[in-house]
Amino acid sequence: xxxxxxxxxxxxxxxxxxxxxxxxxxxxxxxxxxxxxxxxxxxxxxxxxxxxxxxxxxxxxxxxxxxxxxxxxxxxxxxxxxxxxxxxxxxxxxxxxxxxxxxxxxxxxxxxxxxx
Amino acid sequence: xxxxxxxxxxxxxxxxxxxxxxxxxxxxxxxxxxxxxxxxxxxxxxxxxxxxxxxxxxxxxxxxxxxxxxxxxxxxxxxxxxxxxxxxxxxxxxxxxxxxxxxxxxxxxxxxxxxxxxxxxxxxxxxxxxxxxxxxxxxxxxxxxxxxxxxxxxxxxxxxxxxxxxxxxxxxxxxxxxxxxxxxxxxxxxxxxxxxxxxxxxxxxxxxxxxxxxxxxxxxxxxxxxxxxxxxxxxxxxxxxxxxxxxxxxxxxxxxxxxxxxxxxxxxxxxxxxxxxxxxxxxxxxxxxxxxxxxxxxxxxxxxxxxxxxxxxxxxxxxxxxxxxxxxxxxxxxxxxxxxxxxxxxxxxxxxxxxxxxx
Numbered sequence: 001x002x003x004x005x006x007x008x009x010x011x012x013x014x015x016x017x018x019x020x021x022x023x024x025x026x027x028x029x030x031x032x033x034x035x036x037x038x039x040x041x042x043x044x045x046x047x048x049x050x051x052x053x054x055x056x057x058x059x060x061x062x063x064x065x066x067x068x069x070x071x072x073x074x075x076x077x078x079x080x081x082x083x084x085x086x087x088x089x090x091x092x093x094x095x096x097x098x099x100x101x102x103x104x105x106x107x108x109x110x111x112x113x114x115x116x
Numbered sequence: 117x118x119x120x121x122x123x124x125x126x127x128x129x130x131x132x133x134x135x136x137x138x139x140x141x142x143x144x145x146x147x148x149x150x151x152x153x154x155x156x157x158x159x160x161x162x163x164x165x166x167x168x169x170x171x172x173x174x175x176x177x178x179x180x181x182x183x184x185x186x187x188x189x190x191x192x193x194x195x196x197x198x199x200x201x202x203x204x205x206x207x208x209x210x211x212x213x214x215x216x217x218x219x220x221x222x223x224x225x226x227x228x229x230x231x232x233x234x235x236x237x238x239x240x241x242x243x244x245x246x247x248x249x250x251x252x253x254x255x256x257x258x259x260x261x262x263x264x265x266x267x268x269x270x271x272x273x274x275x276x277x278x279x280x281x282x283x284x285x286x287x288x289x290x291x292x293x294x295x296x297x298x299x300x301x302x303x304x305x306x307x308x309x310x311x312x313x314x315x316x317x318x319x320x321x322x323x324x325x326x327x328x329x330x331x332x333x334x335x336x337x338x339x340x341x342x343x344x345x346x347x348x349x350x351x352x353x354x355x356x357x358x359x360x361x362x363x364x365x366x367x368x369x370x371x372x373x374x375x376x377x378x379x380x381x382x383x384x385x386x387x388x389x390x391x392x393x394x395x396x397x398x399x400x401x402x403x404x405x406x407x408x409x410x411x412x413x414x415x416x417x418x419x420x421x422x423x424x425x426x427x428x429x430x431x432x433x434x435x436x437x438x439x440x441x442x443x444x445x446x447x448x449x450x451x452x453x454x455x456x457x458x459x460x461x462x463x464x465x466x467x468x469x470x471x472x473x474x475x
Contacts, residue, residue: 002346004409028328030420030437045409045420050346052409074328074445084155095151102155110163 002050011057011065014044018055018068021046026053028068031078033086035110040088044068059088061111069094077101085110118143123456127156131234131460134470138463142456150451152444158474165434170196170404170425173434174268177421180436181472182263183226184414186219189268192434194348195410195423196270202400208272209350210391214282215258215267216349216412217380217387222251223415224373224380227467228303231370234464235312243299250292254285272397282388289381300374313367317450317462320364327446330439331417332376333466335360336368343413354386366465373467403427414439416467438472 009017026046034041036058042065044055059065067090069076079090080101087108099107121142127135137153164176178189190212197204229244252262258277259265267275277285303309319329324337334341335358342358344351359375361368404425411420417439424433443466450462 002411027325029418030422030435030442032422032433032435032437034424034433034435043422050341050343052411054409072328073326074442077441077445097153100153100155102158104155104158104160109160 002052004052004054006054006056009055009057011059011063014055014057015066015068015071018044018071021053021055022071024048028072028075028078031075031082033082033088033110035086039063040082040086042082042088061087062089065090067091067093084108087111118146120148125459127153129460131230131464132468132470134468136463136468136470138451138459140451140456140459145456147451147454147456147459150448152448154444154470154473156474157470161475162434162436165431167430169429170431171270171429173431174270175266177434177436178264178266178268180438180475181469183223183469184219184416184419184472185264186215186268187412187414187419188436189265190216190349191410191412191419191421192423193268193270194412195408195421196404196425197400198408198410199404199406199423199425200270200400200402202271202398204272205395205398206350206392207276207394208396210387211273211277211396212268212349213351213354213387214277214384214391215255215265217383218251218254220380220415221377222248222255223467224377225251227373227415227464228299228370231461231464232303232309234460235309237309240299240302240309243295247292247295247299250288254288257281258285269397271400272395274397276396279391282391286385286388289384293378293381296377300377303370303374310367312458312461313370314365316366316458317454317465318363318365319446319450321362323449324364324446327449328442329417329446330442331414331467332369332372333417333443333446336372337364338362341418343411343418346411348410348412350387350390353390354383356383366461369465403429404431416440416469416472417443419472436472436475438469438475440466440469440473443468444473 029045029047031044039060041058076093076095080097084102123140125138127137135156139151141149177192178185180188225248229241232240321338340358405427407424409422420437422435447466
């Protein structure tokens with residue numbers, strides 16, 4: 001049976017934690033954002049075998065988040081999505097679409113309403 | 117000295133029914149880099165979860181894609197059921213397993229047809245889709261729908277399959293197996309087919325892990341990883357081993373999918389032999405509160421469904437990480453060094469679903 005673990009981290013320690021997971025043999029499974037009051041709750045999920053480990057941190061609307069795409073190469077795709085839909089500013093992505101990964105009618109459409 | 121040029125590929129292309137654009141950087145006919153562009157038809161379905169009752173949202177979830185519609189609906193239900201602590205009846209678990217495997221056969225046959233069409237083998241395309249039609253007929257008989265089925269609900273299933281219907285399906289599968297062996301024999305042994313697949317777009321095991329490949333694309337590079345072995349629905353009672361290949365090229369991806377068709381028929385037979393009598397749904401009261409990430413093995417690979425609920429009838433967040441989204445970065449790796457003429461085949465070998473990706 002697969003196990004799931006949730007670990008709260010500070011945004012400042014994100015790269016360090018991601019590097020530890022990479023050297024521990026983890027792969028990137030997914031990254032997602034959830035809108036919370038005045039910010040976003042980011043969940044980065046990593047897998048080893050069938051087990052799952054989530055890194056969780058919350059950032060304010062203008063907080064810069066450093067990309068982990070130089071540690072986990074496919075991360076740039078998820079980071080561009082989070083940037084385009086939620087407006088989370090992510091710096092140093094290995095491929096930066098500059099807000100053009102999704103051609104949405106309005107900019108950052110998922111940023112609009114805070115959670116109910 | 118070779119000259120570099122950039123060739124725009126897509127978003128509309130004869131072999132791709134859905135919009136995906138690639139800027140291909142070429143040195144003569146060789147691809148040295150590929151830059152993807154998606155998001156032409158992004159629908160924002162995930163956002164609807166904030167305005168739809170969590171029970172009604174099943175109908176939205178299953179409309180993410182027309183091929184995996186059953187699994188999208190089922191996985192959303194399983195995530196909410198997990199949050200609410202709902203234990204569905206054993207019969208419902210088996211029904212889900214049977215419909216999941218019918219979806220896999222249907223998806224893989226559709227893919228085989230598209231592959232044959234891409235390299236111009238039209239009769240092979242027609243034979244693949246002729247057989248796929250039988251699966252759609254079985255879906256219509258058992259659910260009433262051929263694309264959207266609406267048989268999942270939180271707490272179980274909306275419809276049952278009686279045992280005589282299941283037996284009649286087993287007879288159809290027995291008849292199909294002979295035709296399938298003949299059809300897949302052509303895919304695996306025909307010289308013209310192999311000349312387009314052998315050694316094309318190799319993804320090593322290390323690349324597959326590093327770039328996050330999933331599904332048959334991952335397993336064709338030698339990684340034994342299949343979410344069904346974690347035992348969701350009734351898979352815990354089913355004997356199955358992930359199908360892998362160590363070659364990592366387009367041919368290996370075809371082999372894996374062909375074998376998975378036969379494996380799915382075997383799983384349906386096992387499920388039919390073990391399905392218990394009884395209820396196929398339980399009543400569910402209250403509202404979900406909490407969060408859960410459900411992972412399942414769709415035909416195209418591992419899919420993640422994240423649900424966050426706040427105790428009201430509206431959810432805070434529903435997020436789907438589809439297999440195609442995960443497979444695009446490793447696909448770009450396989451394009452590097454390939455010939456321009458192989459690009460359409462290579463894109464197809466990840467079995468891309470842009471509808472899922474543009475959820």
